[in-house]
Amino acid sequence: xxxxxxxxxxxxxxxxxxxxxxxxxxxxxxxxxxxxxxxxxxxxxxxxxxxxxxxxxxxxxxxxxxxxxxxxxxxxxxxxxxxxxxxxxxxxxxxxxxxxxxxxxxxxxxxxxxxxxxxxxxxxxxxxxxxxxxxxxxxxxxxxxxxxxxxxxxxxxxxxxxxxxxxxxxxxxxxxxxxxxxxxxxxxxxxxxxxxxxxxxxxxxxxxxxxxxxxxxxxxxxxxxxxxxxxxxxxxxxxxxxxxxxxxxxxxxxx
Amino acid sequence: xxxxxxxxxxxxxxxxxxxxxxxxxxxxxxxxxxxxxxxxxxxxxxxxxxxxxxxxxxxxxxxxxxxxxxxxxxxxxxxxxxxxxxxxxxxxxxxxxxxxxxxxxxxxxxxxxxxxxxxxxxxxxxxxxxxxxxxxxxxxxxxxxxxxxxxxxxxxxxxxxxxxxxxxxxxxxxxxxxxxxxxxxxxxxxxxxxxxxxxxxxxxxxxxxxxxxxxxxxxxxxxxxxxxxxxxxxxxxxxxxxxxxxxxxxxxxxxxxxxxxxxxxxxxxxxxxxxxxxxxxxxxxxxxxxxxxxxxxxxxxxxxxxxxxxxxxxxxxxx
Numbered sequence: 001x002x003x004x005x006x007x008x009x010x011x012x013x014x015x016x017x018x019x020x021x022x023x024x025x026x027x028x029x030x031x032x033x034x035x036x037x038x039x040x041x042x043x044x045x046x047x048x049x050x051x052x053x054x055x056x057x058x059x060x061x062x063x064x065x066x067x068x069x070x071x072x073x074x075x076x077x078x079x080x081x082x083x084x085x086x087x088x089x090x091x092x093x094x095x096x097x098x099x100x101x102x103x104x105x106x107x108x109x110x111x112x113x114x115x116x117x118x119x120x121x122x123x124x125x126x127x128x129x130x131x132x133x134x135x136x137x138x139x140x141x142x143x144x145x146x147x148x149x150x151x152x153x154x155x156x157x158x159x160x161x162x163x164x165x166x167x168x169x170x171x172x173x174x175x176x177x178x179x180x181x182x183x184x185x186x187x188x189x190x191x192x193x194x195x196x197x198x199x200x201x202x203x204x205x206x207x208x209x210x211x212x213x214x215x216x217x218x219x220x221x222x223x224x225x226x227x228x229x230x231x232x233x234x235x236x237x238x239x240x241x242x243x244x245x246x247x248x249x250x251x252x253x254x255x
Numbered sequence: 256x257x258x259x260x261x262x263x264x265x266x267x268x269x270x271x272x273x274x275x276x277x278x279x280x281x282x283x284x285x286x287x288x289x290x291x292x293x294x295x296x297x298x299x300x301x302x303x304x305x306x307x308x309x310x311x312x313x314x315x316x317x318x319x320x321x322x323x324x325x326x327x328x329x330x331x332x333x334x335x336x337x338x339x340x341x342x343x344x345x346x347x348x349x350x351x352x353x354x355x356x357x358x359x360x361x362x363x364x365x366x367x368x369x370x371x372x373x374x375x376x377x378x379x380x381x382x383x384x385x386x387x388x389x390x391x392x393x394x395x396x397x398x399x400x401x402x403x404x405x406x407x408x409x410x411x412x413x414x415x416x417x418x419x420x421x422x423x424x425x426x427x428x429x430x431x432x433x434x435x436x437x438x439x440x441x442x443x444x445x446x447x448x449x450x451x452x453x454x455x456x457x458x459x460x461x462x463x464x465x466x467x468x469x470x471x472x473x474x475x476x477x478x479x480x481x482x483x484x485x486x487x488x489x490x491x492x493x494x495x496x497x498x499x500x501x502x503x504x505x506x507x508x509x510x511x512x513x514x515x516x517x518x519x520x521x522x523x524x525x526x527x528x529x530x531x532x533x534x535x536x537x538x539x540x541x542x543x544x545x546x547x548x549x550x551x552x553x554x555x556x557x558x559x560x561x562x563x564x565x566x567x568x569x570x571x572x573x574x
């Protein structure tokens with residue numbers, strides 16, 4: 001069953017592969033680089049889905065009043081709900097994601113350093129936590145809506161699908177959506193940019209100043225591991241404000 | 256018995272006829288009403304579909320902008336039509352099966368259903384048909400409004416649904432969409448009938464959506480698959496669920512679509528080394544004679560192609 005799920009979910013990647021067969025690259029990103037992003041998010045989604053499966057049935061607890069019974073028990077609600085079911089076959093998605101992730105990493109022929117390993121591990125952990133959090137979020141909405149809304153699949157499945165591709169391919173409004181509303185960009189961006197050895201935040205966030213500034217502050221400067229990934233080829237402009245010549249007309253630009 | 260009872264109640268006071276179709280008509284109407292009642296669900300599903308459509312358009316556009324678009328005879332305008340019409344018609348794909356229908360096989364209530372004085376297969380078929388139509392129609396209308404009116408209004412005119420090739424193409428599209436609807440119902444029926452042997456519906460429930468999703472051209476447009484794969488996939492019935500209908504709506508449209516390279520097009524439409532961006536509409540090209548004859552198994556696409564070719568030739572000779 002696990003293998004079956006792996007096979008089924010891998011059909012998405014077959015689609016990505018077919019598009020790369022046609023077009024060769026997407027905005028300069030090659031197949032193995034996109035495979036890395038795909039694998040990262042698939043592993044995160046699969047593992048989070050396996051652990052957070054109980055939240056998918058959360059609307060039932062709310063509707064039927066079973067939640068009251070759970071609340072009476074002397075353990076936290078979180079543990080009880082997430083432990084309601086643990087479908088092992090959900091690891092199928094994680095399994096195929098891991099295989100694709102591994103292939104992407106091998107064909108990227110990286111120079112492995114401890115920092116890179118740490119970044120990869122933290123990216124995986126971040127993806128798992130992110131999707132787990134999204135599942136939790138979408139399930140708690142049922143307190144108000146009672147029914148599980150189909151719209152919420154945008155937040156979970158949509159985030160996974162959108163994060164498979166580098167953020168640089170999207171339009172500004174969609175990119176900000178992926179950064180601030182569903183923060184999937186926070187996982188895919190530093191790790192992907194570092195792993196692929198290209199598309200530092202300056203390029204990834206294109207002409208969008210707010211996002212650029214935000215990213216530079218949040219991720220780039222604070223994430224020294226990024227340099228270790230090979231991003232050093234395009235070093236982040238660390239400017240000191242005192243040395244920077246005053247530019248007229250744009251006093252609000254702080255970077 | 257619901258179908259028959261419903262039909263008897265809702266119709267004007269007529270003598271109970273023995274027409275064979277009355278129960279099925281009743282089923283159709285009652286399922287339509289039941290499905291159409293969930294407006295919130297329809298709106299939610301619609302929002303989701305707009306999101307997926309936008310996502311798909313965005314990454315396909317990125318592919319078209321970055322790769323040699325020459326690799327395909329399927330231009331970006333065709334992709335737009337494919338994505339938006341695919342989203343509009345999503346409800347009629349055999350993706351969701353009514354758990355109520357097949358579930359009876361496992362629990363045994365199927366015995367009751369078999370006792371009904373209606374043909375079980377037809378009963379299921381009409382029921383599925385009504386659900387599909389009821390799920391599809393409101394979303395299709397809304398989706399067309401979004402793709403034609405709203406997208407240009409918010410400044411995304413580049414992504415709007417391109418106009419159809421003409422009245423004939425539209426009519427033929429409607430016809431083939433109708434046939435696709437029946438095909439989708441038939442595929443669902445086969446999946447449900449399999450449950451008489453497998454009893455558990457888990458396998459079909461897991462596998463069918465994936466197969467349809469991929470082979471029906473919902474993951475990526477079928478014309479963008481690698482050619483050998485595409486040749487096989489287009490022979491399968493899933494490709495006709497609506498992928499064929501949608502891709503044929505645009506493909507033969509030579510004046511705005513992209514002509515096929517080579518063949519009898521006389522070099523007019525040959526683009527040297529992909530000089531033109533795949534996103535710019537190419538110049539008009541006369542239809543390539545009998546090129547469509549080698550196009551493999553197709554039904555109305557061939558017809559459309561010959562129509563497009565002859566009309567463009569006529570337009571040329573008259574001008």
